[in-house]
Amino acid sequence: MTKDGLEIRAVTKTFEGLTALSDVTFSLEDGKIMGIIGPNGAGKTTLFNVISGFLRADQGQMVYHGKDISSLKPHQVVDLGMARTFQIVRPFKSMSVFENTIVAALSPRSRRSRPKGVKSDETAMNVLGRVALDHKRDEPVSNLPMGDLRRLEIARALATYPQFILLDEPFSGLSLKEMDALAGLIRNLLDEKCTILIIEHKLKILMSLAPRILVLDYGKVLADGTPAEIADNESVIRAYLGRRGHAGVDTTN
Amino acid sequence: MNIVTRIWGTLISRPPFYVMAIFLLFMLLVPFLTDDLYLIGVLVLANVYAIFASSWDILSGYSGKENFGHTLFIGAGAYGAAYLNLYLGVPPMLNLLLCGLIGAVFGVLIGIPCLPLVGPYLALATMAAASIAERLTMILSKYTGGEEGLYGLDPITDGPVGDYYLSLILVIITTIILMAIGYSKQGLILRSIKEDETASEAAGINTTRYKLVAFAISAFFAGMGGAFYAHYQMYTGPSSLSIIMAVTIIIVCMIGGMGTIVGPVLAAYMLTVSNEFLRSIGDLRLLVYTGLLVVIVLFLPRGVFTVILERLPRFGQKSRGV
Numbered sequence: 001m002t003k004d005g006l007e008i009r010a011v012t013k014t015f016e017g018l019t020a021l022s023d024v025t026f027s028l029e030d031g032k033i034m035g036i037i038g039p040n041g042a043g044k045t046t047l048f049n050v051i052s053g054f055l056r057a058d059q060g061q062m063v064y065h066g067k068d069i070s071s072l073k074p075h076q077v078v079d080l081g082m083a084r085t086f087q088i089v090r091p092f093k094s095m096s097v098f099e100n101t102i103v104a105a106l107s108p109r110s111r112r113s114r115p116k117g118v119k120s121d122e123t124a125m126n127v128l129g130r131v132a133l134d135h136k137r138d139e140p141v142s143n144l145p146m147g148d149l150r151r152l153e154i155a156r157a158l159a160t161y162p163q164f165i166l167l168d169e170p171f172s173g174l175s176l177k178e179m180d181a182l183a184g185l186i187r188n189l190l191d192e193k194c195t196i197l198i199i200e201h202k203l204k205i206l207m208s209l210a211p212r213i214l215v216l217d218y219g220k221v222l223a224d225g226t227p228a229e230i231a232d233n234e235s236v237i238r239a240y241l242g243r244r245g246h247a248g249v250d251t252t253n
Numbered sequence: 254m255n256i257v258t259r260i261w262g263t264l265i266s267r268p269p270f271y272v273m274a275i276f277l278l279f280m281l282l283v284p285f286l287t288d289d290l291y292l293i294g295v296l297v298l299a300n301v302y303a304i305f306a307s308s309w310d311i312l313s314g315y316s317g318k319e320n321f322g323h324t325l326f327i328g329a330g331a332y333g334a335a336y337l338n339l340y341l342g343v344p345p346m347l348n349l350l351l352c353g354l355i356g357a358v359f360g361v362l363i364g365i366p367c368l369p370l371v372g373p374y375l376a377l378a379t380m381a382a383a384s385i386a387e388r389l390t391m392i393l394s395k396y397t398g399g400e401e402g403l404y405g406l407d408p409i410t411d412g413p414v415g416d417y418y419l420s421l422i423l424v425i426i427t428t429i430i431l432m433a434i435g436y437s438k439q440g441l442i443l444r445s446i447k448e449d450e451t452a453s454e455a456a457g458i459n460t461t462r463y464k465l466v467a468f469a470i471s472a473f474f475a476g477m478g479g480a481f482y483a484h485y486q487m488y489t490g491p492s493s494l495s496i497i498m499a500v501t502i503i504i505v506c507m508i509g510g511m512g513t514i515v516g517p518v519l520a521a522y523m524l525t526v527s528n529e530f531l532r533s534i535g536d537l538r539l540l541v542y543t544g545l546l547v548v549i550v551l552f553l554p555r556g557v558f559t560v561i562l563e564r565l566p567r568f569g570q571k572s573r574g575v
Contacts, residue, residue, distance in 0.1 A: 054451065078457035086455070092448035095441075103445040106438050107457025120438065160457040 004065065005029040005195065006051075006164065011060030013043075013050055013219075020046040021057070022219040030163070033186070033196040035210035037203065037230075039239065043219040044199045045087055048166050051197075052084045053077040064164070079109045083162035085153040087169045087199070091141040098137040100152055101128055104159035113161035127158040131185065146173035154185070164195040171202045179205060215239075260433040267436055268565035269515040276519065277425050284414050293413050299525035300420035301482050304427050305498075306505040306517035308474035311431045312467045313503075314511035315440060317447030318368070321376045322383030323502050325363065326356040326472035328494035330479025332390075335403040335489045345409040345484040349423070349477050356476015357469040364468035368461055380496060387494040402490025409484035416485050423481060424518070427474050432514045434470065443467055444512065508549055510556020519558050 006028045013021040020043045028034050036044050049055040051062060053074040062069050069077055092100050104110060105120040105127075114123050128134040131151040136144070141152065150170055157165055167186075171179050179202075186209055189196060200206040207213070207227040215222040215230060217239040223230055230236055264270040283296060309323045330352035337343035337351060367378045390397040397403065410416050434440050445453045446460050453460050483489040492498070509520025527545075531538040549557060 052455070054454075073459075074451075074454035075457050075459045078455065083457070084455055086452070090449050090452035090455075092445045092452065094448060095444065099441055100445075102438070103442055103453060103458065104456035106442060108459070109457045156452075156456050 005032075006197075007061075007063040008047075008051070009061045009063070011047075011050060011057045011062060013046055013055060013057050019219050021050065024060070024216070024219070024221055026214055026221065026224060028195060028197065030195050031190065031193040032212070033190055033198065033210045035206045035213040036197065036199045036216060037201070037206065037213060038216035038222070042216040044216055045168055046219075047216070048084060048168055048197075048199065051077075052082065052166060075107070078107060078160050078162075081109065081161070081163035082166065083157035083160045083164070084166040085150075085157050085168055085170060087172070089146070089149040089153050091144075091149055091152055093142055094140070096138050096140055097128065097133055097144070097148075097152060098124055100141055101155050101159050104156040107160050109160045123159055124155075127155045130158060130188075131155045132181065147175060147178040150174060150178075151182070154182075162194065165189065165197070167196065167198040167200075169199055169201060171200055171205055183209060260429065263433045263436045264429070267432070269513065269562045270432055272562065272565070273428055273432065273515045273518065277421070277428070280421055280424075281418075284417060290413050293417050295526060295529045296522075297413070297417050297420050297485065299522045300417070300424050301478055301485070302502070302505060302521040302525055303424045303518045304420075304474055304478035304481075305502045306509065306521045307424075307428055307431050307514050308471050308478065309502050310506050310511060310514055310517045311434060311443075311474075312464075312471035314506055314513070314517070315435060315443035315447060316464055316467050318464060318467075319376050319503070320379045320468075320471070321496075321499055321503065322363070322379035322381070323471075323475055324494045324496070324499040325379070325383040325386050326359050326475035327479035327482070327498070328383070328386055328390075328489075329359045329472075330356045330476030331483040331489040331493040332397065332403070333476065334480035334483040335406055338406050338484070339403060345407050345480075348480045348484065352480030353473040353477035356479065357473040359476070360468040360470075360472025361465060363472075364465045368464050368468075380499070383494055383499055384496060387491050387496070390491045390494065398490070400491060402488055402492075404488050406484050406487045406489070408487055409481065420481060420485070423477065427477075428514060428518055431470075431474070435512075435514050439463065439466075447512070504546060508546065508557055510559030510562070513556070513559055513562060515562060516556045516558040520556070523557075 008024055008026050011021055011024045024047060036047070038044050046055065050057045053072045053076065057070060064080060064082060067080065069080065092103065101124040102120055105123040110120065110123060125134060128137055131154055133148060133151055133155060136148065141149065144152065150173065154170065170182060174182060183205060186196060198206065198210065211226060213227055213230045214224050215236050222239060223233045223236045284293065305323065305327060309320060313319045333352040333355040334348045337348055338345065343351065363379065363382050367375055370378055391399055410419050442453070442458055442463050446463060450460055479493060482493065505520045505524055506517040508524065509518070510516030528542060531542055534541065553560060
């Protein structure tokens with residue numbers, strides 16, 4: 001067993017008899033990116049909620065950097081360096097862009113991780129610069145379009161100095177230009193040895209980013225492999241893409 | 254003094270602080286403008302309500318954890334003051350501090366079981382806690398004096414004007430500290446909890462700890478206010494624990510504007526004084542008073558003073574952050 005990365009072993013989660021996750025097992029090495037796809041209701045977001053401490057798994061074990069994270073609270077998971085974003089954005093509505101970000105910069109993890117002498121204000125401005133929101137720092141978030149709100153989610157995650165980021169459909173609701181910018185940001189994070197787990201329905205952009213894809217269906221791992229393997233996998237085609245669906249998936253770029 | 258400069262640094266760029274400062278400075282002059290002891294008495298009551306309302310606001314207005322049993326902390330301070338003064342001879346001034354601490358202990362004791370509760374469940378649990386305490390004063394009447402309460406506490410100053418100034422000084426201390434907390438980074442975190450506790454946790458914040466500290470701070474000032482009130486009246490009874498008072502405090506905060514500290518303080522004066530002046534119209538008083546409240550809640554749901562305070566320009570663009 002390695003002390004690196006994230007190991008998910010036989011994780012099961014049920015909601016009143018409905019199985020949301022069933023015996024999910026995979027591992028992800030540090031600095032790598034893995035995509036997660038699956039039809040609606042396949043358990044993708046539930047998996048994120050279980051990993052990030054918002055839900056407790058019924059069974060199974062989750063180990064990050066040799067530490068069991070199965071029973072940690074969300075803020076403790078962040079403290080270990082794992083941050084997440086939400087599929088449905090969750091800004092602090094009455095607060096400005098800057099104030100939204102500074103809350104994360106005030107977390108114990110952020111205070112501990114930043115260089116000595118750097119203040120929380122500077123950390124917040126820094127991450128807002130990275131997601132190109134610094135020019136809107138004083139705007140109330142109620143004024144922001146979806147693309148900005150998605151980037152604000154990511155800024156808030158980045159302000160906690162994560163080594164591991166869970167992105168839940170970060171590309172949804174973005175324009176083509178915004179998608180390019182976000183893909184660039186994700187590549188930068190990978191260059192900085194950040195580990196990324198990303199749920200995304202936009203397969204083209206996902207496959208261009210992630211050399212490895214995990215497919216969930218009815219809470220089970222259906223396939224785990226390269227985009228090409230996934231696209232050729234019979235059961236994946238049947239469950240997720242539809243019988244003839246893979247014709248629509250362009251894996252070449 | 255590092256802490257003093259820090260508090261001052263937090264407040265200096267905030268217009269609401271100046272509104273509060275000007276208002277309270279004016280209140281310092283009131284005894285020179287009138288020798289109507291009845292009016293002074295009404296204003297002492299307003300001072301006490303200003304402490305109760307602002308201390309409720311730092312927990313519930315900021316973090317959104319609506320506490321319907323603030324009177325538990327007030328009562329803890331009031332009864333605490335009575336016991337300490339009557340049985341141990343603790344002087345009133347020292348009681349203000351000690352009963353604040355008693356209140357804070359109650360805040361933590363109530364906070365720990367209540368914090369996992371959300372929405373109406375938290376409201377009901379805190380209301381139940383205060384009701385139980387009120388009931389206990391009857392059941393344990395041998396020790397609490399039952400409905401009669403406890404009499405004979407030492408007066409805290411030598412007269413109405415002294416009481417007025419002491420209570421006003423307590424308001425000033427309380428509001429400076431609570432506003433400084435509200436505008437600090439801790440205050441910002443409390444606001445983030447009110448907006449979206451899940452997102453706040455996801456940002457790495459131990460929300461439970463912040464809420465618990467807010468409970469303790471809120472209860473400290475409530476306990477201190479309760480102790481003052483007990484010494485001022487030289488008496489304490491079950492009315493200091495009544496649900497009606499708990500709800501009145503919430504109404505004061507709603508009318509003034511939750512999460513602003515200034516709003517609830519100004520509303521405490523507005524409502525206490527108008528309530529007294531409406532006595533002149535006799536039986537119609539309650540009708541006019543509650544009608545006024547309904548109109549305000551309907552048309553200014555975020556509070557009378559919030560609308561004004563938010564339009565004030567901020568001084569100094571440099572420290573626009575936090």
